Amino acid sequence: MIKLFLKVTLYLILIFLSLELLVRAFHLYPDDSPRFIDEMGVEKRIPNYRGYSVTGNRRQNFSEYHINNQGFNSYREFTPSYSKKELAIIGDSYIQGFHQNYYNSIGKKIEDRTKDLEVYEYGYAGWDLADQLHLLHAYSDDFDKIDHIVIYMKYPMDLGRAIYEPNTERIKLLNSTPFKIRDNIKLLYYASQIGFLDPIKNLLTGKQDTQQSDSNNNQGNAMDSLYIGNFDKLLETYPINKSKTSLLLDKRKTSVKFLEHCKKNGIDVIDFGSKFEESKKPVTLIYDMHWNNNGRTLVAESIIEHLGL
Amino acid sequence: MLFNSVEYLIFLPLVFILYWIVAKFNNLKIQNGLVLIASYIFYGLWDWRFLFLILASTIVDYYVGIAIHKRQSQGDKGKLFLWLSILFNVSLLGFFKYYNFFVDAFVDLILLFGYPIKSTWTLNIILPVGISFYTFQTMSYSLDIYFKRIKPTHSFLDFATFVAFFPQLVAGPIERASNLLGQITNKRTFKYEQAVEGLKLILWGLFKKMVIADGIAPIVDDIFANYDSMPASSLLLGISFFSFQVYGDFSGYSDIAIGTAKLFGIELMSNFKFPNFSRNVAEYWQRWHISLSTWFRHYLYIPLGGSRVSRLKSIRNICIIFLVSGFWHGANWTFIFWGGFHALAYIPVFLMGRNTIYKNNVVAENTLFPSLKEIWQLFATFVIVTFSRIFFRSESLTDSFVFIKRLFTEFNWEPYHHPMGYRMVDYFVLLAVFVLYEFRMRRDERNPFKFKSPVVRFIAYTLVIFCILLFYDDGVDRSFIYFQF
Numbered sequence: 001m002i003k004l005f006l007k008v009t010l011y012l013i014l015i016f017l018s019l020e021l022l023v024r025a026f027h028l029y030p031d032d033s034p035r036f037i038d039e040m041g042v043e044k045r046i047p048n049y050r051g052y053s054v055t056g057n058r059r060q061n062f063s064e065y066h067i068n069n070q071g072f073n074s075y076r077e078f079t080p081s082y083s084k085k086e087l088a089i090i091g092d093s094y095i096q097g098f099h100q101n102y103y104n105s106i107g108k109k110i111e112d113r114t115k116d117l118e119v120y121e122y123g124y125a126g127w128d129l130a131d132q133l134h135l136l137h138a139y140s141d142d143f144d145k146i147d148h149i150v151i152y153m154k155y156p157m158d159l160g161r162a163i164y165e166p167n168t169e170r171i172k173l174l175n176s177t178p179f180k181i182r183d184n185i186k187l188l189y190y191a192s193q194i195g196f197l198d199p200i201k202n203l204l205t206g207k208q209d210t211q212q213s214d215s216n217n218n219q220g221n222a223m224d225s226l227y228i229g230n231f232d233k234l235l236e237t238y239p240i241n242k243s244k245t246s247l248l249l250d251k252r253k254t255s256v257k258f259l260e261h262c263k264k265n266g267i268d269v270i271d272f273g274s275k276f277e278e279s280k281k282p283v284t285l286i287y288d289m290h291w292n293n294n295g296r297t298l299v300a301e302s303i304i305e306h307l308g309l
Numbered sequence: 310m311l312f313n314s315v316e317y318l319i320f321l322p323l324v325f326i327l328y329w330i331v332a333k334f335n336n337l338k339i340q341n342g343l344v345l346i347a348s349y350i351f352y353g354l355w356d357w358r359f360l361f362l363i364l365a366s367t368i369v370d371y372y373v374g375i376a377i378h379k380r381q382s383q384g385d386k387g388k389l390f391l392w393l394s395i396l397f398n399v400s401l402l403g404f405f406k407y408y409n410f411f412v413d414a415f416v417d418l419i420l421l422f423g424y425p426i427k428s429t430w431t432l433n434i435i436l437p438v439g440i441s442f443y444t445f446q447t448m449s450y451s452l453d454i455y456f457k458r459i460k461p462t463h464s465f466l467d468f469a470t471f472v473a474f475f476p477q478l479v480a481g482p483i484e485r486a487s488n489l490l491g492q493i494t495n496k497r498t499f500k501y502e503q504a505v506e507g508l509k510l511i512l513w514g515l516f517k518k519m520v521i522a523d524g525i526a527p528i529v530d531d532i533f534a535n536y537d538s539m540p541a542s543s544l545l546l547g548i549s550f551f552s553f554q555v556y557g558d559f560s561g562y563s564d565i566a567i568g569t570a571k572l573f574g575i576e577l578m579s580n581f582k583f584p585n586f587s588r589n590v591a592e593y594w595q596r597w598h599i600s601l602s603t604w605f606r607h608y609l610y611i612p613l614g615g616s617r618v619s620r621l622k623s624i625r626n627i628c629i630i631f632l633v634s635g636f637w638h639g640a641n642w643t644f645i646f647w648g649g650f651h652a653l654a655y656i657p658v659f660l661m662g663r664n665t666i667y668k669n670n671v672v673a674e675n676t677l678f679p680s681l682k683e684i685w686q687l688f689a690t691f692v693i694v695t696f697s698r699i700f701f702r703s704e705s706l707t708d709s710f711v712f713i714k715r716l717f718t719e720f721n722w723e724p725y726h727h728p729m730g731y732r733m734v735d736y737f738v739l740l741a742v743f744v745l746y747e748f749r750m751r752r753d754e755r756n757p758f759k760f761k762s763p764v765v766r767f768i769a770y771t772l773v774i775f776c777i778l779l780f781y782d783d784g785v786d787r788s789f790i791y792f793q794f
């Protein structure tokens with residue numbers, strides 16, 4: 001029996017090492033670009049980092065990213081000036097665009113379709129409106145020089161809070177030893193990414209169902225006042241220049257009350273939902289809800305048409 | 310508890326260690342007691358309420374076995390007690406599995422005569438997992454005693470362990486007492502080679518389940534859910550893939566069950582012997598779900614006269630055995646049609662006297678590759694068996710026939726896209742490699758990693774686990790298909 005245990009242990013170690021080699025050789029794991037909170041309290045990526053984002057098993061989605069000097073995934077550096085024509089797009093993972101090659105982003109599509117326009121994509125996975133408005137406020141010198149600002153917003157998910165606080169806990173967690181071990185052992189990282197370790201996690205945490213329903217986020221009219229209240233408080237703390245700022249959203253998924261509130265307060269709204277509805281081709285990736293190439297093109301066209309770029 | 314769950318990954322080593330520690334005390338009662346408790350925990354984690362059914366079936370057949378034997382020693386056959394066992398077990402099955410089916414069939418029949426009735430008799434009954442398996446196992450015990458093939462055990466603990474032995478409790482192999490009970494009543498000693506064989510079988514079974522069956526399950530589910538809008542090419546793909554899915558699922562389960570039993574020093578019967586390499590339908594039934602085929606042959610076909618009666622009666626017996634086998638799978642006309650289809654496919658083979666010619670050999674017996682004739686035979690058998698699975702997989706007979714109609718009329722070819730966006734070519738390559746690998750090991754279903762070189766063996770283990778990681782899909786329902794039977 002001891003012989004069996006010793007041999008099984010030895011085999012498991014060797015298989016583990018071999019699998020680690022295979023996962024590395026086929027680059028099945030995503031290159032995680034490190035995050036930090038800068039001196040202005042903005043959570044972003046450590047600058048000048050290149051890598052590949054990998055989604056799903058068997059490299060279902062494999063795309064290259066490039067973190068620029070400013071700490072955002074982009075094909076260009078952000079050098080705003082009064083003499084140039086610039087557009088800034090601020091948003092979460094949809095704008096960060098790790099699910100696409102960085103040289104085929106929404107910004108690049110806009111630049112390709114317009115003349116003498118530089119597009120700066122300030123995207124960071126997990127950002128909500130508080131993060132986005134704080135960014136505008138923290139880098140106000142830069143944004144003052146930018147001609148137009150588009151804030152991508154998902155209603156009501158991005159209006160869950162009225163006060164900005166940097167998520168130091170998350171950064172701490174990501175820098176903790178277990179996460180560092182996971183990041184360095186690519187097999188574990190891959191297994192974790194594809195949900196292979198979820199049953200173990202669920203068993204340890206006593207969770208039954210890992211799937212969250214988006215429908216929970218939309219509780220109807222009763223919640224609208226809370227979200228609109230959060231929106232107003234955020235704008236009070238971080239006022240925006242309404243003449244050059246637009247909200248980018250999908251009207252189909254946004255509360256009518258909120259849209260009316262924006263209209264009443266003179267906040268410009270760019271809707272890409274109608275273009276998505278008209279599209280005969282799918283607009284999102286099949287395996288996750290991020291926009292595919294067609295979706296990104298339609299979003300880029302919506303911005304160009306609305307702003308008359 | 311599923312074999313492919315984290316719970317089982319913890320449960321199995323724990324029970325295994327305890328089992329062999331207890332074995333050191335040389336006390337079989339403690340060892341069997343441990344297996345029994347583990348088995349009840351294993352089952353109870355699904356639904357503890359149905360444990361009483363297992364216990365009831367155990368108690369009835371334990372005492373029936375003793376009573377039959379006692380009657381036989383007094384010169385009586387003990388038929389009354391045998392009928393008690395059959396009646397009890399069939400009633401359990403009848404109520405939990407077939408009650409609603411019979412009510413619906415009755416209502417439909419009345420309607421046929423022009424008397425529509427609003428049925429309020431159907432019940433919301435949950436099918437207890439494994440009921441079709443353990444009731445057949447306990448019945449076989451009483452039948453074997455009645456036919457004087459075995460003597461009853463006087464240890465309730467041993468008998469309860471035989472009925473509830475967790476590796477094969479919920480989906481077989483359906484063991485006969487002459488094989489399993491004999492091992493349970495005897496002392497088991499740890500054998501390194503046997504344990505290693507068991508681990509290899511578990512790994513291979515997990516591969517078949519998690520990679521082959523679960524890998525293609527979303528494709529099959531998608532095609533069968535949307536068959537009314539799909540072209541024939543996609544339907545053909547769906548039904549062919551289902552053939553591999555159900556094989557990977559059930560034979561994977563059986564491999565894990567047999568492998569687990571080996572870890573406990575117990576040998577279970579083989580349940581699958583590469584049915585995809587069958588040269589006719591008769592050979593297929595000698596290789597597919599062997600424990601059920603054997604059960605029906607021993608306890609139904611042979612008592613009916615088998616093939617030792619007139620041709621006509623033999624054909625009748627074949628029809629009965631296939632229809633009953635179909636009905637065993639589920640309370641749905643689709644399964645009865647599936648059984649009937651197999652009877653129709655089997656009868657010509659039987660009439661030509663070719664039903665046993667491949668019993669003791671495999672395809673390409675003495676050669677590396679099969680002959681052209683054999684390739685044709687394998688292909689034809691695969692097509693017949695796969696076609697029958699349209700009934701097996703469809704929700705209703707109407708669905709089956711619409712599926713078949715579309716298969717022969719909607720010829721416009723369209724490329725099929727995976728519902729989750731995966732590359733389809735991955736699955737074609739996977740299945741091709743799987744078929745070739747199984748062809749290589751076609752002579753020995755119990756040794757999936759038969760390589761002389763330990764290095765090659767190690768590479769095979771690694772690649773199998775790597776495939777599990779590559780094809781893992783956390784959105785797939787991981788339960789086994791045969792649990793619903």
